[in-house]
Amino acid sequence: MKKKITAIFLCVALVAIAIVGASLAYFTDTKTVKNTFTVGNVKIDLTEPSWNANDAHSLMPGATFEKDPTITVAQGSQDAYVFLEIDLNKYVSLINLAGVDAYKNGVGGLTGAYPGFGAFMQMLLDNNQLREAFVNRWFTGIDHSLWKIMNVDEIKAAVAATANGENPAHINIILGYQKSVLKAGQSVKFMTAFGMPDTITSSMFDGEDAYMVNGVSKSNFNTANSDFKMTFTAYAIQAAEINDLNAAYAALFK
Numbered sequence: 014m015k016k017k018i019t020a021i022f023l024c025v026a027l028v029a030i031a032i033v034g035a036s037l038a039y040f041t042d043t044k045t046v047k048n049t050f051t052v053g054n055v056k057i058d059l060t061e062p063s064w065n066a067n068d069a070h071s072l073m074p075g076a077t078f079e080k081d082p083t084i085t086v087a088q089g090s091q092d093a094y095v096f097l098e099i100d101l102n103k104y105v106s107l108i109n110l111a112g113v114d115a116y117k118n119g120v121g122g123l124t125g126a127y128p129g130f131g132a133f134m135q136m137l138l139d140n141n142q143l144r145e146a147f148v149n150r151w152f153t154g155i156d157h158s159l160w161k162i163m164n165v166d167e168i169k170a171a172v173a174a175t176a177n178g179e180n181p182a183h184i185n186i187i188l189g190y191q192k193s194v195l196k197a198g199q200s201v202k203f204m205t206a207f208g209m210p211d212t213i214t215s216s217m218f219d220g221e222d223a224y225m226v227n228g229v230s231k232s233n234f235n236t237a238n239s240d241f242k243m244t245f246t247a248y249a250i251q252a253a254e255i256n257d258l259n260a261a262y263a264a265l266f267k
Contacts, residue, residue, distance in 0.1 A: 056087040057095065059247035063205075072236050077153070077208030082245040084190070085200040092194045092252040094261035096163065097203055099186045100244040105130050105175065107241070109224045109232035111151060113217045114210060121146040127224050130231070134172045138165060154205030160188040163262045189262055194252040207243070 063079035070078055084095050101107060108130055114120075116127045121143040127133065137144045145157045162168070164187045171184050190201055216222040219230040234241070250265045 054090060055093045055249050055251050056090045057093065057247055057249040058085045058087060059083070059245065060085065061245075072209050072241060074209050074213040075211035077206050079205065080207045080243075081154075081202055081205050082247075083200055083202045084195070084247045084249075086195040086197050086249065088197050090197045090249075092196050093249040094252055094255065094258055094265075095190045095195055095201065096248040096262065096265065097160075097188045097190070098246040098248065099188070100246070101184070101186075102242045103234060103239070104184045106232060106234040108134060110213070110217055110234040111147065113222060113224050113232050114213055115147055115150070117217070117222060118212050120150065129224065129226075131172050131175050134175075135169070138162075138169060138172075150210045152204050152207055155203065159190060159192050159201070160203070161191045161258065163187045163189045163258075163266070187262075187266065189258045191258050195249075203245075 060083050061081055062083065063081045068078075082097065084097065086093055086095070109127070112130075112133045113127045116123045116125065121140075123143075137147060141157070148155065148157075164185070168184055168186065188203075192201075195201065214220075214222065217232060218235055219233050223230040224232045248265055250261050252261070255261045255264060
């Protein structure tokens with residue numbers, strides 16, 4: 014009897030050990046790490062609140078028209094670097110006409126005879142004060158300290174080609190807003206108005222004061238012959254992971 018009881022206890026003990034062993038074998042734990050990524054976006058608007066396309070815009074000496082291209086980073090957008098591209102047709106004749114006027118009226122201390130498109134453009138690119146004084150006669154309300162010309166090398170190449178006898182129909186100028194990145198809901202206005210100075214005379218177009226090459230006027234910016242068109246295009250790129258305005262320009266345009 015003692016042997017039977019002992020055997021029973023041993024069996025019970027073995028069963029208990031087996032159960033405990035099985036329980037230990039199935040102790041488990043699970044941990045989950047959830048990584049959530051939001052998909053970013055950059056969205057801008059380009060508006061001209063004061064420009065009325067239905068109005069007549071006859072460009073003549075002394076005429077000025079409200080023109081206020083404004084870049085706005087939309088609500089919900091990421092912070093962004095913004096750029097404004099200006100595309101002017103009749104660019105060379107505009108520069109020649111404005112240059113003749115600038116020399117005749119001593120703008121920025123200029124004296125003597127107008128030297129032609131290539132030489133004058135080089136002066137404007139190299140001399141910030143002269144460029145600002147020159148631009149301000151035609152474009153009103155620009156804060157030049159806020160904007161940086163990003164494509165200077167491309168413009169210089171176009172100018173050099175012009176000096177070799179080629180004539181660019183237009184030159185695009187790309188400006189970067191250098192004060193800061195813009196946050197959602199923030200805006201920047203580039204200018205307020207555009208117009209022709211009242212010092213422009215008919216003789217500057219194709220008369221004795223015009224810039225002539227082989228007897229042909231190169232300052233004949235006569236809008237009666239063809240319309241003058243000024244096109245603005247706004248661009249933006251995320252500010253995150255981009256170090257500065259130059260890097261933003263390279264990433265966006267190159």
